Amino acid sequence: MENKIPLPAVARLCAIYRLLRDLSLQGVTLISSSALGEMLGVGAHNIRKDISCLMETEAGSGKSGYDVKRLKELIAGRLGFDNEFRACVVGLGRLGLALVRNERLFGEKIRVAAGFDSDVNLVETIKAGIDVYPSYEISEVVRRLNVELAVLTVPAANAQECANRLVRGGVRGILNFTSTVIKTEPAVKVRNVDLTGELQILSALVYLGI
């Protein structure tokens, strides 16, 4: 229990965390596993199992369910949400800009410290209020600003090169929106979000009836 949390469980715990944050703002103080499961579209078993992965102490007491505030803190502590992360966005095209402007993408603990693009004079980015640097400065700027996470939204042809620069600058995680598979040393975590593929997968699932 102490050490390993299965990857799907990490993903669900993140969702639980965000849900708890919202509930907390609404003034909810207690919540049951079945209610959480209902809201997240997964079984109550699953919720309990996930939560049990990160417990050294008990989180829920007796009948009432989980204490929202306490569970939130438990997840945050175990998954590192208390640490501040600095992030950058590489590629300020339509998608990159849309992500930057979506304040919810970067929670209160993740700050956009820099943007990179081949075209530095983008009006939109100035409006978004982030500092923009040319792509060839990625390594240097990333290292100087201690950026640890990167969002990669460049054309496929440039993806690997930008990734190399990011890694050289010391980035530890890359959220890859490119349709390319990028290769890095294993210490750098890459998470692929393949928008192109998702619709195709959906059409296949519809066609097959899952």
Place this chain on the structure above:
Amino acid sequence: MENKIPLPAVARLCAIYRLLRDLSLQGVTLISSSALGEMLGVGAHNIRKDISCLMETEAGSGKSGYDVKRLKELIAGRLGFDNEFRACVVGLGRLGLALVRNERLFGEKIRVAAGFDSDVNLVETIKAGIDVYPSYEISEVVRRLNVELAVLTVPAANAQECANRLVRGGVRGILNFTSTVIKTEPAVKVRNVDLTGELQILSALVYLGI
């Protein structure tokens, strides 16, 4: 073998398909499972296993590897990529527009037949060349145009209502970019792409060292 393809295999097969399409354009005619695996970042075993899921006839012959054209057609046939799908985009904010303008998102077989937004007079959408309708007409337009897939990029508060309208119009698959979990009858496939969550998950993975 005939019937069920595991969901992760479907996702990988879609990726293989797109790769094959690119290879085909480059004039490659033969490819081995190990080369495919290398390019996609998965093991050769995995590739072979996935492909074996959709075979009634053999796809690769002897030494040379797979015939690119034939394998592409095999996947297309089995996963329904020959059928034309009509799609719509609900919510033409920054993200919705970015997706619409990304021609690669909608492959040659998926056509954007309509867009919906509360504000119909968006200049950008006119430039994008799609017909825009007000949100309250979703059900009717979707049914009239025979739209089967929907991309949902509205604010969380409107997500469930839009989904209901889509379903009422006869949509069979929804790609949900909302951070809400939407509930539908089980015949409608929903695929969630939680951009908000992805960065958080990445930060957790980095923090935990996977």
Place this chain on the structure above:
DNA sequence: CCGTTGTTGTGAAATAATTCACTATGCTGG
């Protein structure tokens, strides 16, 4: 004070997915 109810936590079973090991086969070079 005690049964009843609704809840968590968790070991164990079941299911799903990946990885492996091996056979068969066609291609290639000599």
Place this chain on the structure above:
DNA sequence: CCAGCATAGTGAATTATTTCACAACAACGG
């Protein structure tokens, strides 16, 4: 024509994940 080799296909083993079943426990009502 034959030996050697690189490859696909696949049943079996392994691993991962989900689901289940139930024990333990706190609150509540009478």
